[in-house]
Amino acid sequence: MLRPLFFFLACLLAAGAALAEGETRLEEMATADDTRGWEAVGRIDMGHGSFCTGALIAPDMVLTAAHCLFEPDTGEPIPVAQMEFLAGFRNGRAEAYRGIRRAVSHPEYDFGSDKKVFRVSRDLALLELERPIRSTHVIPFDIAGARLRKGSEVTVVSYAENRATAPSLQQVCYVLESYRGVGMLSCSVDFGASGAPIFLMSETGPRIVSVVSAKAEADGQPVALGGQLHGSMEALEEALSSATYVGMGARLSGSPDSSRLGAKFLRP
Structure with a gap:
């Protein structure tokens, strides 16, 4: 069973429902040439046949979605002994x-x-690898020093259900709305794409601005949701420096939710 994403039915944001002109289709990266430069995106196998997507941001550090660290049915933390990062996994082989x-x-x-809106805004996690990946073929990505902004053009690389054996690239999709730390995007995602890096392209190459948290619908159109990475890296790094077990984090209550990003969350 593949790791499920939360499913969000948006009832507002009609202006963001139509896919933007210029958006490209999702394309499988089936060859070495296709994946060149993207090898630091990998599949995270979580045990029991489930997986998420993650991206290397340091030789020993992977960025992904926080909900990937928990059993979807029970909410119990998944033991790290069951997890493995497969950098650049393609057609049965990984770079590392x-x-x-x-x-x-x-x-x-x-x-x-x-x-649930607040939860998406904080749906971020770091994995520390048992050993660093030091390879000229697997170069960690930089973090963007920017926020998700409405109208921004972004790129997503992900694994997902029915495309688990090779990464897929959507070169161009758009931020349809951004509010209270949550971005709604026109990007194509599916189960397994949780944690997939969302990139802003720059003159120096791709930089991660967010990760995929959920697939969604807005006015009948498929969209994706991601939390703002800007302002969260320091908190994540501090948490990791003191963590001794998977899923370590505060339990909050009473956090304000936002009706602007929708009316109802559903679980598939």
């Missing part, structure tokens, strides 16, 4: 295989919170 030493969610993330 690494176990996970420690894993931590954002200190303000609460898997069981009913404040």
Whole structure:
């Protein structure tokens, strides 16, 4: 069973419902030439046949979504012994295989919170690898020093259900709305794409601005949701430095939710 994403039915934001002109289709990266430069995106196998997507941001550090660290049915933390990062995984082989030493969610993330918009805004996690990946073929990505802004053009690389054996690239999709730390995007995602890096392209190459948290619908059109990475990296790094077990994080209650990004969350 593939790791499920939360499913969000948006009832507002009609202006963001139509896909923007210029958006490209999702394309499988089936060859070495296709994946060149993207090898630091990998599949995170979580045990029991489930997986998420993650991206290397340091030789020993992977960025992904916080909800990937928890059993979807029980909310229990998944033991790190069951996790493995497969950098640049394609057609049965990876550029590098690494176990996970420690894993931590954002200190303000609460898997069981009913404040679902706030939960998406903090749906971020770091995995520390057992050993660094030092390879000229696997270069960690930089973090963008910018926020998700409405109208921005972004790029997504992900694994997902029915495309688990090779990464897929959507070169151009758009930020349809951004509010209270949550971006709604026109990008194509599916189960397994949780944690996939969302990139802003710059003159120096791709920089990660967010990660995929959920697939969604807005006015009948498919969209994706991601939390703002800007302002969260320091909190994640501090949490990891003191973490001794998977999913370590605060349990918050009473956090404000936002009706602007929709009316109802559903679980598939």
